[in-house]
Amino acid sequence: xxxxxxxxxxxxxxxxxYVELRCDPISGHTALYWYRQSLGQGPEFLIYFQGTGAAxxxxxxxxxxxxxxxxxxxxxxxxxxxxxxxxAVYLCASSLAGITDTQYFGPGTRLTVL
Amino acid sequence: xxxxxxxxxxxxxxxxxxxxxxxVYETRDTTYYLFWxxxxxxxxxxxxxxxxxxxxxxxxxxxxxxxxxxxxxSFNFTITASQVVDSAVYxxxxxxxxxxxxxxxxxxxxKLIIKP
Numbered sequence: 001x002x003x004x005x006x007x008x009x010x011x012x013x014x015x016x017x018y019v020e021l022r023c024d025p026i027s028g029h030t031a032l033y034w035y036r037q038s039l040g041q042g043p044e045f046l047i048y049f050q051g052t053g054a055a056x057x058x059x060x061x062x063x064x065x066x067x068x069x070x071x072x073x074x075x076x077x078x079x080x081x082x083x084x085x086x087x088a089v090y091l092c093a094s095s096l097a098g099i100t101d102t103q104y105f106g107p108g109t110r111l112t113v114l
Numbered sequence: 115x116x117x118x119x120x121x122x123x124x125x126x127x128x129x130x131x132x133x134x135x136x137x138v139y140e141t142r143d144t145t146y147y148l149f150w151x152x153x154x155x156x157x158x159x160x161x162x163x164x165x166x167x168x169x170x171x172x173x174x175x176x177x178x179x180x181x182x183x184x185x186x187x188s189f190n191f192t193i194t195a196s197q198v199v200d201s202a203v204y205x206x207x208x209x210x211x212x213x214x215x216x217x218x219x220x221x222x223x224x225k226l227i228i229k230p
Binding site for chain 1: 157160220
């Protein structure tokens, strides 16, 4: 079956602009996760959805970051007033039921803020 | 606090050699889960294995094997007869309730270079 997909694969934007990153999880997976990864580092947790609700958003760095999953499937990560420090690869993962299940990752969106 | 240590930053071996990647974890929970992921140069994190704390059986999958030892809090990964396609960054991760509510705690990763 299809894996986790993310669009766009690359996004270049200017400082101060707004961006949206999309994640399409594996069909039937109720849990969805957003991470970001900087070069040479492991993934950094941002937010975890169980169904439509954010079960844990403790990793969002500040109020410029927001994520939604209105129908319990596709999720959008929204970043307002982007800063150069937001440049990273944003990874999405999904798991079948809950947070102790195996997370399967998408290919990521590389965000570059100029 | 929970922690995952991958002490080997980078390992370089010649093709067909065996190589072991070390992973040491810390948690006060008795129920926890351990994972290994592979991240090739393409960037996508590929799941390799999940192990829960009550299952100490070692596992073999083709050229890959994992040695889980609770006594030393280690979950090491061995590649037998390495191939160039094994070149990647390998991450070990821990999921436990205490302090992180089962969020994955990641090691820093080990970059494995297999030379032809």
